[in-house]
Amino acid sequence: MWRTHGAGHARTRGTDKRTTVLGFGPGSAAVLREVAAAYGDTGVRTCRVYAPYEGGARSGPGTAVVDDEGHAAAAYGTEAFSNTHTGTVIVVRPDHHLGLSAPADDAGSVHAYLRRLHGAGRPRNGSPALVDAARKG
Secondary structure, X not given: OEEEOOOOEEEEOOOOOOEEEEEEOHHHHXXXXXXXXXXXXXXXXXXXXXXXXXXOOXXXXXXXXXXXXXXXXXXXXXXXXXXXXXXXXXXXXXXXXXXXXXXXXXXXXXXXXXXXXXXXXXXXXXXXXXOOHXXXX
């Protein structure tokens, strides 16, 4: 369950220290698949947030939730619940602060932000990547 604490601050139940990538709207599915493929279980999780009007099967990587009353969309300021908008991707940092909000068609910004936090992702041989190249300096 998600709870919000003021502007730009999200918190999940428990003490989960992973980065969370939330996808709002149908256009976010591709970015979530790319993130899951690149980072797997290396400290990044994905969650597709469905609007009540989005019918059909809930599929794809990570967790899926239905935002029945639009609270999550309102908390993150997304426009995904308008039928004319393709979606928004939100990155919540491990310290539970909002890290990035980007249109779903701007996958490059999402990947660049995650590289700063977690390095290049999972190497092709499947072993975990070095974490947080930005903190090494």
